[in-house]
Amino acid sequence: MASPLSRRTVLQSAMLATAASGFAATASAQASAAAPPPPASWTLQPFHLKDVRLGDGIFAGKRQLMLDHARGYDVNRLLQVFRANAGLSTRGAVAPGGWEGLDGEANGNLRGHYTGHFLTMLSQAHAGTGEQVYADRIRTMVEALAEVREALRRDPAVLAVDGRFGSAAENVRGSYQFVDLPSGVLDGAGSITLSAWVKPTHEGNWARIFDFGDNTTRYMYLAARTANGVPRFALTTGGPGAEQGLDGTSALPLNRWSHLAVTIADGTGTLYVNGSAVARNTAMTLTPAALGTPADNWLGRSHFSADPVFAGAFDEFNVWSRALTPDEIAALQNNRAADTPAGRGDRASYAFDETTGATFTDASGRGLHATLRRTWGGPSHPGFLAAYPETQFIQLESMTSSDYTKVWAPYYTAHKILRGLLDAYLATDDDQALDLASGMCDWMYSRLSRLPDATRQRMWGLFSSGEYGGIVEAIVDLHSITGKAEHLTLARLFDLDELIDACAANTDTLDGLHANQHIPIFTGLVRLYDATGEERCLTAARNFWGMVVPQRMYGIGGTSTGEFWRAPGVIAGTISATTAETCCAYNMLKLSRMLFFHEQEPAYLDYYERALYNQVLGSKQDSADAEKPLVTYFIGLTPGHVRDYTPKQGTTCCEGTGLESATKYQDSVYFRKADGSALYVNLYSPSTLDWAEKGVTVTQTTDYPREQGSTLTVRGRSGAFELRLRVPSWATAGFRVTVNEQTVGGTPRPGSYFAVSRTWQDGDTVRVTIPFRLRVERALDDPSLQTLFYGPVNLVARNSVTTHLEFGLYRNAALSGDLLPSLTPVTGKPLHYTLDGTEFVPFFEGTEEPTHAYFRRAEPRVVFGNTVSGVANPAKADGTTLLDEVWAGAPFSSKDVLVTRVRTTVDAWVAAGLLSRADGDRVVRTAEQASYVP
Structure with a gap:
């Protein structure tokens, strides 16, 4: 049932309907275009990547490393989790590590996101180079994702593989599929034999070969592997504590066929593995009859929801209404049951010879045909496309607190896939990619439009679980092509009103918020302004930018500490090993660029240069790797920090955005x-x-920046x-x-x-x-903690010590105020200098050398032109020193002007009682005697 419309929703709907009509008029003209139409609100417009070719330099070199990675990486590895979710063959591919496989953090609950990033990278690589190899790889991925969506729309179908005797049914890990047997298989049996051929493909603890029962209290199961690594049979009517069980003695081998059988008769239960009895319980008081007629009769699925679905293949499964003899079980090792003295199971018998469809024929004569099903049923809308079930999206709607181990940013992942498909369409005119993207938005609209506004607000406010990335930006971009009114309405369903309203009122509420969860909200708001003209959106984005730059910005342009923001102006107080999440810089660049399209405020592009030439370039290692993009997650700014270019075993959010950054360096030149x-x-x-x-x-x-x-x-x-x-x-x-x-x-x-x-x-x-000068930037909350810049380039000290280094820089400052003469250039190494035996290098060099981005400024003595006065450099209560105040007057047109500045400053400090007259005179004489570079 549709939720009641709020007053705000009614007003928005009217506004969006008006805006949509303008877009619809251009939809047919844009259907085969290579880019969405530029919004009328943009007073500036970008060029396409294909229109700007990079020349030789630091950007081209970094990009080539990523282009080579894009060309060589096996995209079937990325598609593995999508194909598995749809129950399709994964073609022997091994999913990437880290967040993108089933074994990664939070059981891979973010899987699929990296595939979207990769599609965007390929799209940008194709647009920027024109090389067909990238278009071919895009086509491979889009066709595979179309096949996945089609498979998800249908009931699951058997995946036939070679079996122990003939054909077998494979249950791909990650497919969430199981075999559902009709009621009556047990039918009150007092004596029984259950026999199965299985080939496990993963060491998943507690995955069931079969589980018959009603719930987690009444059941009978055979697990392929317990926490101790061995198979186990159990029967209970009183839950886990009352199980009567049989435990194997060794693990079942992976990727090999094993035969398991359980017999129960006359109070004795026996577990057989490959024809040998490995466990016997002579005190079994329960038989299957105690379960009556179970509600559920499953192969491959457990009644305990946390247990994995069985990953592997099933060959014959038989149930007999008696206990087979050891000789009969031994005969099953080399023959089909039908060809042994035992014959087919008289209660149920499945050979799994089927190669199509979702039904397995019962050969027992009882007509108990089985059906292949998904544990989660199927998608709520035919446009659904993901690498995991829709259950994450469903669970999010009822969550009141975050738990990323259960629900980890499903709409964030959807955004990456949507963006990748949209970019694939824009780069290659592939209508199939556009259809997939449009279908995803149709599906999201079908879910979110039914929810009350209060539910959505709660969802989007949840840390991590409710994160949705730049999905609004992507949806509006798609709408500008399709003209579908539902898509623009969908974009508004992601409004996080509390934050947006605060930023629109220029009220800073960022303290404690997860940085990268919220930055992309504002790129989406700018695009919403483009589509609707709602000033609140642009105002909120503009004000938000000012809350980050420079209030929460480190020298390299990055923001956040441990992924979160702290109070404005606290820079030194937030420096850690997990500062400057790379995704944050990526999204701040996007936002700065978008704002500049509307308002040509040079500060946006000053920031863009800072973050691009320092953090973004420095986040890519200057090395080649076939398996990983070699991009940082965090860039720690603590003393002696070593950058980690293989974080969390690969495929993190920042490695995903790193794929994109390195293939679009030219987008804002x-x-x-x-x-x-x-x-x-x-x-x-x-x-x-x-x-x-x-x-x-x-x-x-x-x-x-090696040339000025x-x-x-x-x-x-x-x-x-x-x-x-x-x-x-x-x-x-x-x-x-x-x-x-x-x-x-x-x-x-x-x-x-x-x-x-x-x-x-x-x-x-x-x-x-453009002459460069060496200058310092002071931490807002601790002026003595500083970072060094030469023109646009942040220079960092290479040193393995883990305490802040101390340096003085005024000793040979130029009349212009340039601090560079105090450093010594390194011959043959542009932008490399030494100071007091320590080498300073550009931040953008992607090495694993320990570095110091910040140092402690120490000017203990008054020195001019390398001439030492012998006078201690006095300081005011706020930390400002005499030399600080003198050089704040730079540039000086001549030595005489500098000396005059020294004299007036000294007089003021003497009058204030901060310096003796005798010391002040010595300072002035030193300034007069020293020689200076211009």
């Missing part, structure tokens, strides 16, 4: 104004832009447009632009865009000079 009047150069990166609408190409030639500038060459037909060149906020002096070697007039302002307007001619050359 250039933007264009929606009307085509301007080209924004956001990043200085070796690349070639094909601006087809203008008939021009723009090639950037640079080794930035870039050269842009315009080729093609002449035309007028404005070239807008980003002036980084750190570029405080010397930013210069020439066109055809002629200086362009104007005053570039740090943290802005410098405009060059002209009618461009074929061959015009623009040279951008």
